[in-house]
Amino acid sequence: MQAVGFCPGHITGFFKAEMEQKRPELQGSLGAGFCIKEGVTTHIRVTSSEKPSFKIKVTGYQTDNTQVSEFVINEFLKLVKENVFVDVEHHIAIPVGYGLGSSGAVALSLAFALNKALKTNLTRTQVGQIAHNAEIYCKTGLGTVLSSYYGGFEIRTKYGAPGIGSLKKIHNNSSVILICFSPISTKKFLKNELQRVNGLGGKMVNKLVKSRDYLEFLDMSLEFAKYVRVITPKMDVVINDLQNNGIKCGVAMFGETVFTLVPKSKEEQVMEILKKYDGIVIKSGIDKTGVRASQC
Secondary structure (H helix, E strand, O other), rough: OOOEEEEEEEEEEEEEEEOOOOOHHOOOEEEEEEEEEEEEEEEEEEEEEOOOOEEEEEEEEOOOOHHHEEEHHHHHHHOOOOEEEEEEEEEEEEOOOOOOOOOHHHHHHHHHHHHHHHOOOHHHHHHHHHHHHHHHHOOOOOOOOHHHHHHHHEEEEEOOOOOEEEEEEEEEEEEEEEEEEEEOOOHHHHHHHHHHHHHHHHHHHHHHHHHHHHHHHHHHHHHHHOOOOOOHHHHHHHHHHHHHHOOOOEEOOOOEEEEEEEOOOHHHHHHHHHHHOEEEEEEEEEEEOOOOOEEE
């Protein structure tokens, strides 16, 4: 039995976290962000085995932490009566640790592919909740799974996993261009900085729900990044260069990553500015579909 799942990457511009609830499905974040066309593709092959086991291989951008994948696989193995070997290959097309939602995309693409390959017949909501719980348990994210589950440009208005949390969409066809410098640990940030950021993040959600303005979103993201002090000297130079050329930009939570949303007519101008700097430059668009899977 074989299946393939794909989940887009996701950028969060600002957020407010909820981690006090005991049940992981009720934890998460309010905030705003968007999915990008690049993400994680997961191929699954399931064969009979003497005992339940699995192997995980990663191609593309590398990660040395497979904790999220292991959590998801073990949750599905509990649902299967016969013993199986699960062969997993993640192809990660987005840099890991740069605020592009790679761990959420790993969890969702894997969960949806496993549901197809193992014929566990869970609902979309149930599959999404397993992926969400994996991120909460592993402390790799809070609201990414809910966002990437639906796709598009979203404002998260209620905490929680798919089926519990809710969001509103901003309709936007901008090009997405970003530059990544160095990774930042989400786990470390969640441990140290949360209390300080929650007040501002909550106010921004309420304001953006009223305006639904993507340019205001960019301004808020930059203000939020300054407030939580994540802007490094490298990022500051790029932000000033873009602003001096009339380009608004934001900062991905959490990574040393600056992004902008521009019409196609401004793509070339932004690319010319960013190619002067020593970072990973990605030109993309907004993925409006979210996670999906199919049997092979």
